[in-house]
Amino acid sequence: xxxxxxxxxxxxxxxxxxxxxxxxxxxxxxxxxxxxxxxxxxxxxxxxxxxxxxxxxxxxxxxxxxxxxxxxxxxxxxxxxxxxxxxxxxxxxxxxxxxxxxxxxxxxxxxxxxxxxxxxxxxxxxxxxxxxxxxxxxxxxxxxxxxxxxxxxxxxxxxxxxxxxxxxxxxxxxx
Amino acid sequence: xxxxxxxxxxxxxxxxxxxxxxxxxxxxxxxxxxxxxxxxxxxxxxxxxxxxxxxxxxxxxxxxxxxxxxxxxxxxxxxxxxxxxxxxxxxxxxxxxxxxxxxxxxxxxxxxxxxxxxxxxxxxxxxxxxxxxxxxxxxxxxxxxxxxxxxxxxxxxxxxxxxxxxxxxxxxxxxxxxxxxxxxxxxxx
Numbered sequence: 097x098x099x100x101x102x103x104x105x106x107x108x109x110x111x112x113x114x115x116x117x118x119x120x121x122x123x124x125x126x127x128x129x130x131x132x133x134x135x136x137x138x139x140x141x142x143x144x145x146x147x148x149x150x151x152x153x154x155x156x157x158x159x160x161x162x163x164x165x166x167x168x169x170x171x172x173x174x175x176x177x178x179x180x181x182x183x184x185x186x187x188x189x190x191x192x193x194x195x196x197x198x199x200x201x202x203x204x205x206x207x208x209x210x211x212x213x214x215x216x217x218x219x220x221x222x223x224x225x226x227x228x229x230x231x232x233x234x235x236x237x238x239x240x241x242x243x244x245x246x247x248x249x250x251x252x253x254x255x256x257x258x259x260x261x262x263x264x265x266x267x268x269x270x271x
Numbered sequence: 272x273x274x275x276x277x278x279x280x281x282x283x284x285x286x287x288x289x290x291x292x293x294x295x296x297x298x299x300x301x302x303x304x305x306x307x308x309x310x311x312x313x314x315x316x317x318x319x320x321x322x323x324x325x326x327x328x329x330x331x332x333x334x335x336x337x338x339x340x341x342x343x344x345x346x347x348x349x350x351x352x353x354x355x356x357x358x359x360x361x362x363x364x365x366x367x368x369x370x371x372x373x374x375x376x377x378x379x380x381x382x383x384x385x386x387x388x389x390x391x392x393x394x395x396x397x398x399x400x401x402x403x404x405x406x407x408x409x410x411x412x413x414x415x416x417x418x419x420x421x422x423x424x425x426x427x428x429x430x431x432x433x434x435x436x437x438x439x440x441x442x443x444x445x446x447x448x449x450x451x452x453x454x455x456x457x458x459x460x
Contacts, residue, residue, distance in 0.1 A: 125331070140342065148330075152350045158320035159354060162293075162327020165312065166456045170327075188316025189324075194446045 110237025115140040117244035123169050123198060123251075127156040131175040131271045133202035133262060136239050138173060153178030154212050157185040161195045171198045176205065176221040176261075177214065181262065186228050186257070196251040199259040208270060209264040225259055232259035236266065273431045274405055277302050280339060283366055284308070284408050286413035290364075291328050291456060292337040296320035297375035298437045299368065299372050303339060305438035312452045313441045315373045319348030322365055326355045332456050335362040335421060342369040342388065343381045349391055355423045356396030363422035364413070365392070366428060374432045391427035404429040 100230040114137055118124075128138050141147040150156035153174045160170035179201050190197065194196070204211065205218020225232050231250070235243055243260060250258045272337045280302045284292070293312045294303035300313040314321050322345070325338035343351075345367055355361055359361075367388060373379045389400045399422055403409045409428055441448075 148354070151351075151353050152319075152348075153325045154320065155278070155348065155354065157321030158351070159327035159330070161320075162324040162389045163331040164327070165324075166328050166331035166454050167453070168331045168456070185320055189314065189320065192316070192445045193449045196450055229326065246413050 097145060110240075111136040111140060113237040113240040114235060114244075116239040118171065119144075120241070121244050121248035123171050123244070123248060125160075125163055125168060126171045126173065127160050128173040128174070129153045129156055129177060129178050131173070131178075131202050133175065133204065133264050133267065134173055134200070135269075136267045137200075137225055141173075154182040156186040157182045157190060157197075160197045161185075161189055161193075164195050164197050169196070169198070169248065172202060173200045175202045176217045179218050179221060183228075186230065190257050191228055191230070192249060194255060194256065196255045196259050197255065198247050198251050199230070200262060201232075202262045203264060208265060211270075211271070221261065230257050230259050232261055235260035237261050274409070274429070274430060275433050276370060276374070276430045277433050277435075279366075279368055279409060279428050279430050280306065282409050283337065283339065283413060286365070286410050287335075287337050289386060290335055291325075291332065291452075292336045292339065293321050293325045293328070293359075295340045296371070297341060297343070298340050298433070299341055300441050301375075302439040304441045309451055309455045313440050313448055315445065319344050320351070322351030322355060323348075325353065325363055325365070326358075326361065326445060328456070329361050329363040330358070333362060334456070335364065335417065338363065338365045340365060340367045341374075342367060342371060342383050343373045344389060345391075346381055346383050346386065352392055352395040352397070352425075356392065358423060359396070359398070359424045360421050364416060364424045364426065365397075366413075366426045367432050368428050370430045370432045372432055375437070389425060389427050397423050397425045399423070400425045400427075402427040402429070
């Protein structure tokens with residue numbers, strides 16, 4: 097019981113720290129596609145007014161690109177399977193046109209997620225982002241304040257896309 | 272009397288001058304670029320995302336946005352209709368130039384013969400849906416819709432592929448397109 101209580105506290109802390117840091121940096125609108133790992137964060141974002149569910153990840157990237165052209169600092173939240181779906185949108189629109197946005201990508205197929213269908217994207221997420229020239233780091237609750245301030249600077253001032261990766265268990269997802 | 276793709280673009284730009292305008296991949300972008308305009312965004316890659324891009328522009332700028340799309344692009348990724356159609360006050364005109372073909376890759380037939388594109392739009396929530404096939408009808412629909420309150424509007428425009436040579440490819444300065452278009456959209460202070 098004690099362990100469970102501690103786990104819950106840590107998890108809530110990580111999710112709320114990330115949510116607070118997103119809000120504090122004036123990021124948004126948010127475009128989300130479903131993801132069990134990100135579910136606790138998506139639930140918090142859904143309570144705000146500027147969260148939009150998009151049926152497919154590359155469409156979310158497309159809508160975010162439009163919002164970005166119109167002056168917003170959009171955030172797209174997706175699972176790394178959705179990154180696979182979005183590669184062309186990033187490769188032929190976001191990167192060559194230099195359209196700034198923040199991607200928050202959960203890392204299915206990496207420990208502790210052993211689901212076979214996700215292993216390939218687990219291996220490919222880093223290399224794909226590197227190949228696209230999109231900078232990334234792992235998002236943590238403890239580092240969220242610093243990481244999101246930095247990401248906001250990259251998006252807003254350097255006018256570049258960047259990505260934050262989320263480990264499967266960062267928000268207490270279980271296999 | 273048939274309506275060519277180039278003639279349809281010319282009519283649309285004349286009826287809707289100065290709107291933020293997104294041109295889809297292929298000849299549409301090249302025809303748009305030949306017409307030129309600081310209010311244009313030429314989406315040279317990412318086929319199928321013109322409507323999504325236009326939706327983001329319309330949502331955030333609240334300005335009526337014209338998306339010049341093609342049947343091939345819409346068939347490749349109809350998900351854009353789902354998001355745009357769900358927003359009854361979205362100021363967006365989705366103009367689909369339907370020639371039943373992939374003109375820029377050699378004129379292969381698109382797989383849309385059995386698909387009711389306006390029906391897709393209606394099913395996704397578009398309440399204002401039109402099909403036109405002449406310069407006069409296209410001009411009349413755009414004139415009327417621009418007077419009406421903002422809503423997602425779907426216009427299927429039946430066209431024939433151009434028989435004349437297409438304009439040259441869009442310049443490689445894609446970052447320049449972003450900078451110019453963002454500046455055009457920036458709120459006036």
